[in-house]
Amino acid sequence: MAEQAEPWPTQLRLTDGGRLLTIAFDSGEEFALTSRALRLATQSAEAKRLSPAEREAQIGDKPVRIVEIEPIGNYAIRPTFDDGHATGIYTWRYLAELGRAGQITGESDDS
Amino acid sequence: MLDENAITAALHKVQGPDGRTPLPQSGAIGGLTQREGKVYLSIVVDPAEAAKAEAMRAAAETALRGVEGVKAAIVTLTSERAPVGQAPAHGHSHAPRAPARRGVPESVAGVRHIVAVASGKGGVGKSTVAANLAIALAQEGWRVGLLDADVFGPSAPRLFGLKEKPKVEGSFLVPIVSCGVKVISIGLMIEEETPVVWRGPMVMSAITQLLREVSWGELDCLVVDMPPGTGDVQLTMAQSAPLSGAIIVSTPQDLALIDARRGIAMFEKVNIPVIGIIENMSYFVCPHCQGRSDIFAHGGARHEAERRGVPFLGEVPLDMAIRETSDAGKPIAAAAPEGAHAQAFRGVAQAVIGWLSAGQRAAPKIVIG
Numbered sequence: 001m002a003e004q005a006e007p008w009p010t011q012l013r014l015t016d017g018g019r020l021l022t023i024a025f026d027s028g029e030e031f032a033l034t035s036r037a038l039r040l041a042t043q044s045a046e047a048k049r050l051s052p053a054e055r056e057a058q059i060g061d062k063p064v065r066i067v068e069i070e071p072i073g074n075y076a077i078r079p080t081f082d083d084g085h086a087t088g089i090y091t092w093r094y095l096a097e098l099g100r101a102g103q104i105t106g107e108s109d110d111s
Numbered sequence: 112m113l114d115e116n117a118i119t120a121a122l123h124k125v126q127g128p129d130g131r132t133p134l135p136q137s138g139a140i141g142g143l144t145q146r147e148g149k150v151y152l153s154i155v156v157d158p159a160e161a162a163k164a165e166a167m168r169a170a171a172e173t174a175l176r177g178v179e180g181v182k183a184a185i186v187t188l189t190s191e192r193a194p195v196g197q198a199p200a201h202g203h204s205h206a207p208r209a210p211a212r213r214g215v216p217e218s219v220a221g222v223r224h225i226v227a228v229a230s231g232k233g234g235v236g237k238s239t240v241a242a243n244l245a246i247a248l249a250q251e252g253w254r255v256g257l258l259d260a261d262v263f264g265p266s267a268p269r270l271f272g273l274k275e276k277p278k279v280e281g282s283f284l285v286p287i288v289s290c291g292v293k294v295i296s297i298g299l300m301i302e303e304e305t306p307v308v309w310r311g312p313m314v315m316s317a318i319t320q321l322l323r324e325v326s327w328g329e330l331d332c333l334v335v336d337m338p339p340g341t342g343d344v345q346l347t348m349a350q351s352a353p354l355s356g357a358i359i360v361s362t363p364q365d366l367a368l369i370d371a372r373r374g375i376a377m378f379e380k381v382n383i384p385v386i387g388i389i390e391n392m393s394y395f396v397c398p399h400c401q402g403r404s405d406i407f408a409h410g411g412a413r414h415e416a417e418r419r420g421v422p423f424l425g426e427v428p429l430d431m432a433i434r435e436t437s438d439a440g441k442p443i444a445a446a447a448p449e450g451a452h453a454q455a456f457r458g459v460a461q462a463v464i465g466w467l468s469a470g471q472r473a474a475p476k477i478v479i480g
Contacts (some may be wrong), residue, residue, distance in 0.1 A: 006382065009475040018479075026472075069477050073349045077384035077477070094383065 007096035018065035033098025042088030119351035183281035187221035231370020233339035238266035241336035247460035249291035261338035265298030272440020363411035393426035
């Protein structure tokens with residue numbers, strides 16, 4: 001059954017004043033994603049038409065914080081970022097993909 | 112937003128489960144959420160003490176209604192804590208704006224399981240199956256509700272023979288009890304011949320209201336009769352409440368099975384497990400010659416279930432008695448509970464209870480800080 005291969009998170013922890021989201025999966029994997037990287041990776045329709053460079057420019061170089069996390073059914077979360085963006089839905093699978101891609105390090109980005 | 116301090120202060124006057132400690136300090140509050148002037152509170156009690164705790168529940172409800180700005184309050188007793196990541200109640204925030212969870216209840220207060228009855232295709236008998244399943248679950252001793260989510264073609268009022276409009280208590284709709292099932296449907300609010308002509312956002316808000324602004328009370332299972340297809344209603348249901356699972360109804364006909372596959376794929380996309388497939392209109396036994404005809408072919412849904420690796424929950428024949436009892440407002444499970452058809456639904460109900468009781472994956476904890 002396809003369902004068993006699906007990543008299923010056991011815990012999502014938002015730390016560092018909303019700048020870091022750590023996701024633990026039942027596979028034992030754990031990924032730390034910065035809020036900035038999550039904001040850049042949003043799947044929202046209005047952001048998808050922008051190029052990665054345009055998205056960067058939209059956010060600027062200030063640190064990004066998540067101010068709210070709303071669970072969506074059984075399969076996703078919808079975070080609200082401090083710049084007001086709140087239309088991106090992040091499925092468990094997408095979060096695992098982002099984590100595994102390794103494009104995001106566990107380090108905080110407010111340097 | 113309501114004043115949380117005022118709410119806590121009001122609850123302070125209510126004694127917790129031990130009869131002494133004020134409720135906020137008793138550790139028995141499982142969840143407290145508010146939305147647009149409505150307060151939802153769940154109190155965790157030992158199931159054995161549930162009867163005694165009713166007075167406390169009522170007192171808490173009265174106390175909350177007395178708080179300024181509260182339009183309505185629903186207090187439910189639960190035996191287990193909702194799987195909610197508890198934000199630290201007294202955390203002092205260093206940040207300018209503390210990260211917060213949204214004030215939307217994760218599950219529907221007091222409802223243990225939500226099960227969707229769906230199909231891809233229309234006209235395969237979803238509503239009839241949903242109604243009979245709900246009744247069969249109630250006959251198994253479960254506390255059951257039925258939400259008719261088909262806003263454009265509501266069937267529940269006719270199936271359950273309901274004529275009266277639901278009452279409104281403190282801005283919550285009171286479901287109507289029929290055949291042991293608490294029923295709510297948009298069809299109860301409008302005339303049978305009046306069409307509902309709405310765009311998507313209206314549908315979504317109606318579904319959310321039917322789910323959350325109904326005083327369901329304590330339910331073991333809420334059966335949701337879904338409209339056909341994979342559109343607004345299905346997505347709203349999948350996103351606004353954690354569904355325990357979905358049951359797919361299909362006729363054995365290829366044309367219906369194609370869309371049933373779409374339905375299954377949609378539920379997989381949103382991580383809602385498929386409890387199983389029911390084959391409706393499975394065969395027809397001629398009342399005159401007793402000869403059996405497979406009008407829509409036979410066994411298609413069973414094969415599909417095997418192919419997808421999901422349980423096959425049973426087959427329901429095409430039968431005059433099922434149609435007649437449905438149109439007469441007393442579904443077969445209630446009209447002839449000892450009959451063969453009702454027993455088929457009892458079998459499905461038992462399979463569903465077994466599946467739900469086996470337990471599902473818990474929702475992930477969301478921890479802040």
